[in-house]
Amino acid sequence: MTNRLAADVLICGAGAAGLTLAIDLARRGISFRLIDKAADPFPGSRGKGIQPRTQEIFEDLGVLDKAVAAGGRYPPQRTYHDDGSVTDAAMAEPAEPTPAEPYQMPLMVPQFVTERLLRDRLSEFGVDVEAGRTLVGFEQDGDGVTARITSAEGTETLRVGWLIGADGGRSFVRHALGIAFPGHTLGVRAIVADVALEGLSRGLAHRFARGGAMSEQVSITPLAGTDLFQIQGPVPMDGDVDLTATGLTALLARRTGRDDIAVRSVAWASAYEMSARLAERYRAGRVLLVGDAAHVHPPTGGQGLNTSVQDAYNLGFKLAAVIAGAGDDILATYEAERRPVAEDMLRLATRLLDAQTQGAMRRGREVRQLDIGYRGSPLTVEALDRRRGLRAGDRAPDARLHGAAGQPSRLFHLFKGPHWTLLVQAGGHGAIAPRANLHIHVIGPAGDILDTSGDIAAAYGLAPGECALVRPDGYVGAILGADDTAALDAYFPALGVVAHPARPVTTTEVSPHG
Structure with missing residues (x-):
């Protein structure tokens, strides 16, 4: 088998995950x-909420x-009751930004x-999605993956180092x-449709729940940045659903009790079982x-x-890091770190669905x-006995600061x-060797960043000479x-972060990589 690679990586699937990677x-x-x-490209808006942590990632990626x-922000939700009254409420519990958490509310x-x-953004790096190309087979060995791809031009065989399946819930790669892929269906079938309609204000999200029954609910939300609304609601588990403008107008009339809401056109619509x-x-070789x-x-x-x-x-x-020569141990932490998160998010989303069924869903900090x-x-190292405050493995907080030259900045700008x-708190006597792919910043009057607001001390709690190492993923x-x-x-x-032969930097000096 030849070891000559057409590329280091083949990513199969150009949704949000594939594009981010x-x-x-x-x-x-x-x-x-x-x-x-x-x-x-996918034409719909099934996933429209960008949560604060993802906003931080998008800041780093430049989008x-x-x-x-x-x-835009989510509008207030107006719930219409059978007696003609309405209740307005925020769709998420309000929270104000802080220096450590600059984004608090979901973005639509x-x-x-x-x-x-x-x-x-990917095009700015000179790369575009290769559309209309289907992965139809692959074999792997210890040195790489041989993949077969079909398109209108025919079949292509290429050799890559790694294959990433980002190809959705019906993933060919996973199969x-x-x-x-254990789990279960949740006994709920629903529609989602992006439509142009008349009869409702764009300043509100509208929820109708006639009689309190889940089966009669419908939500109609203006899609920020467009002239469209998104319709969401449960439908019977069996049978066809009319997703035309006429069919959706009829559904809205039944569930709202109003005849002044008219769907004029449908940009995209789908019926699916949750x-x-x-x-x-998450990995096989x-x-x-x-x-x-x-x-x-x-x-x-x-979520x-x-x-x-x-x-x-x-x-x-x-x-x-592995492609650059690091050992496999760092790649093994991908599943170890991310699979438990997905497990937690599945429990949360299912619990919120149950609450929604009872008409009591509230989106809080979680x-x-x-x-x-x-x-x-396995990627965390904590030599200090820290039982409170920031710990290794936690999300790295943001903080306001000034550079030694006097300009205001933020830690997130340094991490980007x-x-x-x-991050090294000046005052110790250790020595740190400069390394490729490592930016060293010394905090203090003799350092390159000044904690003028006290935000860094509040968030990180570093004593003189102590340091916090922040990963590329924050x-x-x-x-x-x-x-x-x-x-x-x-x-x-093990991370592929290699030391330079230059003299080390003490914790009271400014690194040339800062």
């Missing part, structure tokens, strides 16, 4: 091909500002818009690997699963797309995904990019004491 690999200089069997410009961006922005399923494994190929969720709470994006963000730097972490992961970041990899800098020498080799 492609962007992350592109900015790391990893060669890949991204294929999708559909000839055209957040465009997502905000293209979307229709899925087709989110994926368009991700494709545009070909024989990986079980399921909760989780792949037994040189083939890995991300996104809906690994887990499918009911739409309640807006599916966000969990998929975060899968890809977790995988990207690990896969790149849906924002800011508290997801990896304490106990594919590198690792070491989680704390290690917290070490003033005399523990040698532990970094043991930590980094």
Whole structure:
């Protein structure tokens, strides 16, 4: 078998997960091909909520500002009661941004818009989705994967180092690997439709629940950044559903008791049965699963797309490290870290669906995904006895700061990019060797960043000489004491972070990589 590779990675599926992984690999200089069997991009808005943690990821990847410009915040929801009264309420519990958590509220961006922005960002790296190409088979060995792809031009065979199945809930890759997908259907069939309609204000999301029965509910939400509304509601488990403008207008008339709401056109519509399923494994040799190929969720709470994006963000730097020569141990942490998260998100989404059935669903902090972490992961190192506050494995907080030159900045600006970041509180006597792919920042009057607001101290709680190592995906990899800098020498080799032969940097100096 030849070892000559057409690309380091083949990504099968150009939804949110595949596109996120492609962007992350592109900015790391990893060669890949991204294929999708559909000839055209997905046209619908099934996943429209961008949670705060995903907003942080989108900031790092360079798409957040465009997502905000293209979307908007969720409007209040008005619930219409049988007696003619209405109740208005926020669709998510309100929370104000803080220096540590700059994004608190979900952002509404229709899925087709989110994926368009991700494709545009990928194009900035000179890479485009190869549409209309279907993976029909593959074999792997210890050195790579041989994949067969069909398209209008014929069949192509190519050799790659790694294959990523980002091809959705009916994943061909998962089926070909024989990986079980246990779970269950939830006994709910629903419609989702993006439509142009008349008769309702765009300043509100509208929920009708005549008689209190789940089967009679319907929600009609204006899609931010478009002229469309999204219709969602349960339908009978059996039988055809009329998803034409005429059929949807009739459904709305029955469920709202009003004859002034008219669907004029349908941009996209689907009827589907809700399921909760989780792949037994995320990896088989040189083939890995991300996104809906690994887990499918009911739409309640807006967890599916966000969990998929975060899968890809977790995988990207690990896969790149292995391709660059790091050992396999770092890649083994992908499943160890992400599968438990998907398991938790499945439980949350199912619980929210049950609450919605009872008319009592409330989206609190748990849906924002800011508290997801990896304490106990094989990638965490904590030499200090820290029983309170920030721990290794936690999400790395943001903080306001000033550079030594006087300009205001944020920790997230220092973290942005594919590198690792070491934050060192000045005052110790350790020495840290500069390394490729590592940015070292010293906090203090003699350092390159100044904690003028006290935000860094409040969020990280570092004593003089202590340091916090932040992973490329924005989680704390290690917290070490003033005399523990040698532990970094043991930590980094498995990650492919290689030391330079230059002299080490003491904790009171400014690193040339800062």
